[in-house]
Amino acid sequence: MSFIIDAIFIGVLQASPLILAAMGFTLIYYLNGFINFGYGEGITYGAYFASFLNLSLGMSFYLSIVPAAMMTGAVSVLTYLYVFRPAIRRGVKPAELIILSVGLSFVLRYGLILMVGAENVFLDEPPIAFFTFAGTGATSLQFIALILVFTFAFNLYWLIYHTGFGEKVRGLADNPDLAQVSGIDPHRVSISVWFIAGSAAGLAGIFQGVFALVNPLMGWNLILITVMVSIIGGVGSVRGALIAAVLAGILTAAITLVTKPLYAEVALLSAFIFILWRRGPRMA
Amino acid sequence: MAYLIFTLSLLLIYVGLALALHIQFGLLGIANFGVVGFWGLGMYAMGVLQVQLDMSFVDALFLVLVLSIAVSWLMGWLVLRLDPQATLCATIAFAAIVSLLVVTEKWATMGVVGLGTIRYPFRIGGGTEYLYFAFLLAVVVGLQILVLRLHRSPTGKLLQAIRDNEELCASLGKNTFQVKMFWFVIASVVMCLLGALSAPLNQFLTPNMIVPSVTFAVWIALILGGKGHSLGAVVGVFVTFGLFDILIETYAPVSPELAVVVPNMKLFLYGLLLMAVLIYRPTGLLAPTTPPEHVWAEIRSAGIAAGRGAMTLFQNGKNAIQNPNTNQPADSTAAQENDGAADGKS
């Protein structure tokens, strides 16, 4: 029993960046229909923007969260405007858009390394308090992250399922031609979605960075599991990605508790391939 | 010089991988993003069999072959019915599994400590590396010939037809799944075997060799060279690997501070190049603008002309000592080959 509680607790705590990243990723997949590996770099950039505000400008960690996330959102919009939209307009097919996104992620990642170097960076953390809950310890930071993540998740969920903007997004994803005929300007909606998704990646990066450390490969290391979680969660559903991210976190934690963490990844990856195979030709 | 021969051998390995990927993606449209998984599997299998079980190179190669057929078939069965995006994800996951297992299974792979030393299949003093290079060259030339012939053969046409429109192909009575499976397995096994062949080159294996940038390098080479052109793979590898890894990294006169930056610069430029090609010239440097067999016929006739020239020179040299009649067979082969080229054109 305590094993299950431990797994859930650890899983949920560790999964918070993953939940954010998966939701943002899903949003783009939902709207544009291709897997964007460049999204992983949003995670890295979020962490570096935070480290810039936090370490170079001396801003407090908590204050740096929102501007860093917004800066990441802006980067995401730029990639949409200058890379993906021209490519889609030129008729590049989904499989090649993915390869394009891998190319973009190389450019962003190694461009970053060329600018700031490849060394690990540690964010200047606020003072930390430890809690014990049901026999497991957690830091105040983890709790705050968790609360922020769920606030963001809740707001995103609300935005997508209960507002006019969300309706537009879902309409555009569901039937682009009819959406245009109904008076939706696809360009404006897309820009907003890429901004929100980028901000989610940025937030994910900020918390991943403060939990561990910031380095240029952190996004790439997280993107595969993000893609897996989103696809397993049922692509095209923000709800699904949220649930799948929590489950993946719990599953990883559970497997980690009984074996080495790397085996947890192997198990997840194998489960991922198996689920894709079971689903057959259709993606979602 | 020893370093150059090592890099050139590695370049051949990359050409081989790109050729195998050309069969999978260029001809069949299967987006295998797990190239490094197959390659790494073959490399580590060779290493483990040689180092831990003390097998001979040939025995180990045979076992790698068996293992790679099994793994490739399993992967084919899992991914070939999926849509391209799902195939891509599943193969990436496969590569990630391979690289994780290399770290965790320390009893076999020695984990991060590294596995060594792997022997060459033969040892002839200082010339080993050169002979091995020649051996790799023969393998890669063989592969290139296979790809060239594949483009011209009925099978190749079928593969392209499946890539273009699988459902239409099935509606004409072609068993598309079986065909895809066969060539996917062949190409994946080639990747595994190229891995096994690169083990002696590297001699000492570490998990950080099995990283996604290997897959990426092969992909960029293929896309850059032209995924639909039978020579695209070679051209692509020469432009990327040959230009950056050999010319710039090894021979460009860069200062030590800059030398640290060069590998990152390279990957940055790879990415930029890939993006530019995909957006502005999706067909790659060598675009299949004319029917492939026309191009092939041109290359062949050019090759035959060059070959004839060389042959004449060679024969002239020989004739000085030998009977002048010996140049007869050489000419008749050339004539036959010309017929072959003409067939393709008709």
Added chain:
Amino acid sequence: MFDVQNLGSGYGDVQIISELSFGVGNEILAVLGANGAGKTTLLATLAKVIPVRSGAITWQGQDVSASPAYELSKRGIAYVPQEGNVFPNLSVAENLSLGALVGTRPKEDRLTEVYDLFPRLAERKEQRAGSLSGGEGQMLAVGRALMQDPQLLLLDEPSAGLSPLYVDILFQTITEARKSREISIVLAEQNAKKTLEIADRVLVLSLGRMHLLEAAKDLSMKRLMKAYHI
């Protein structure tokens, strides 16, 4: 009000509509013709889902040939395509509410009107549009378009695949909507007999060109049959 001059359109290198000129006043203009005559292409071009190749479309005195589709819907043109005319993964209520993105009247008023017109939709508010039956789906599609408070309604074969009962209900609704709202309707139909009952004028297409254009009451069944090759 709505004027089409010398219109040409098609897909890829296939020209489907050529040299078509007509105007639409405050009326129901029926576009008739056999399958493959170009009705769907014509309506899609009028709604700007397919670009105009040649000629011009004028709406309320302005040339809209180059405006994007969402611009047209903001100016009061609503379009119901033949296929893919609902958002399948969204609920009925959400489908209708997406119709209300343009226009100025409060959404609730329009919603009540549409539910009054199609009581069945009110019963199925929360249902996914993709799970509706064919007839209900068509009602939703027309309802969504009416939510836009259009001045011009383009309907592409709303009766295709429907059973006669549904066709009656649908056509009745279209006439009602037309009377109560005073909107112009362009109605592409195969269902000639039924269409003749509600149309003011009839345009018969044959292989993408105008076969005839005249008042519905003057049109004999015999001449229509000829246009259909039956």
Added chain:
Amino acid sequence: MKLSATNLTKSYTGHPVLDIQNASFGGHGIEGLIGPNGAGKSTLLGCLTRRIQATTGDVRLDGDDGVPTSLMGYQSYEVARMGLVKTNQRIQNFDSLTIRDSLRMAATPSDKQDWRSVWTLAPIDDALEAEIATLLARFPFSDPDGYAMSGGEKKLLDILRCVIVKPKLFLMDEPTAGLPDEITQDVMKLVREKVDAGEMTVMIIEHDLDLIWKNCSYVHFLSEGSILFEGKPDAVKKNRVVAEKYMGV
């Protein structure tokens, strides 16, 4: 070759689009299948060629030996090999094959198309090659060794590709869509020759009723998912149900 469907139904998300009690196709030389938009014609063809999995029912193929085989256990490529081949309504093409290669690819038997062909470069036999050359000479392709460029060329190629695999029951889905009139007539002439020679039977799905009346000796009328009337063209032309359903109740 005759195809019979019994109790064939297909529903999408619970809504029936096809419900055929008992029908047989391919017994009358050239047949026509007509019906209004949304009647279920494409679904019927999909079910017959096993591209679409029917919800219930059975499709049987009466072979030349008179023994019926149920098609339900077969995949679409196997059905095609049995001689049931369908042209496409929307343009489908192998964009990277030249016109001649496309025909060769379709015509080459699969045992000459496997890996061994890499060694032998197995040229297809002269008879088949000659047949392809005759076909290509008969139709006005701008360059038979180039790619099919225009929509019309692609459509024509699609039809010829099916002809070259020697179907026994040839299903033509809207052969006139996107083809110039003269070429449609040439295609119909070719098809008629093959039918008269006893090489195949044909079913045409068409909106151009003139073509149906001119070429078909038997017509099925499909509406609302069922076959409402069938018979000789004259009977169908005169039938009240057909006129009403086609033009409206």
